[in-house]
Amino acid sequence: GVMLARDIAARNKGALFVVDVKSTGLFLTDPVLKEHGAKTLYWKTGHSYIKRYSHETGALVGFEKSGHFFFNPPLGRGYDDGLVAALAVLDMLDRNPDKSLAELKHALPRTWQSPTMSPHCGDEVKYAVVDRVVDHFKKVAANGGELAGQKIRELITVNGVRVVLDDGTWGLVRASSNKPELVVVVESPTSEANMRAIFAEIDAELAKHPEVGAYNQKI
Known part of the structure; x- marks a missing residue:
């Protein structure tokens, strides 16, 4: 693309x-x-x-x-x-x-991006879980908090939440439209370590929600 x-x-x-x-x-x-x-x-x-x-x-x-x-x-x-x-x-x-x-x-700039990771989450609860995750990251951003050692530059909330950090590293959490799953994707333009760091933050937040189950795959 x-x-x-x-x-x-x-x-x-x-x-x-x-x-x-x-x-x-x-x-x-x-x-x-x-x-x-x-x-x-x-x-x-x-x-x-x-x-x-x-x-x-x-x-x-x-x-x-x-x-x-x-x-x-x-x-x-x-x-x-x-x-x-x-x-x-x-x-x-x-x-x-x-x-x-x-x-x-x-010739494109190098980035480090995960595959699409999908932890199980029931259809009847997945949207409510994502809403709570969105609220969490909104509070972190509003309070000037950090994620993976960086400030949050932007939150894109048109479909779940895409958290963008100062160096362009980002992580996405959204509900799958057609499966009992969440969708998690992370990418960093700076390093694999930063990609893994933002995933660790997102994974830790999702672990707080008992409705979220095992992933189909993880980095």
Whole structure:
């Protein structure tokens, strides 16, 4: 997604993108996107949410981490068309004849990101648990508290809570839309240690809630 955003932003100065809250922080911090004046809004995970919000905000493209890409006019018709996405990738490669797809990927700033981790949490309680977790991090931020040794720079609460720290490290907790699970993702642009540190903080908070069970996987 960031590779395509770079290519599109270079031809559409000031382009607006919409991405879901599970997506990489590079959409906000990538120097190439900044150079071209690109702006990114984070929104609820779910292809229907990204499709609708991309249309409502006039975003040029909506990217969902799961692979649903929505190209709005003049690039596409606003729905997740795999052929349009494939053409966008081919166009990007055509404009970079001296680079392979792997080389374009390796040109992105490095980040350390976890897989999607899903602790069990019953459908009847998962949203209430997330609400309590959101309230906890709001209180920490309001009181000037720290997480993993850093100040909280921003809380994105459109879908659970995405806690963003001063160095751009972030952690997400949200309720799965279709399973009796929570969704936890963490990423750091600075180090694996910082990625693991914010996960440890989030994991410790979730452990306070007896409704939260075992993870499907952990870092």
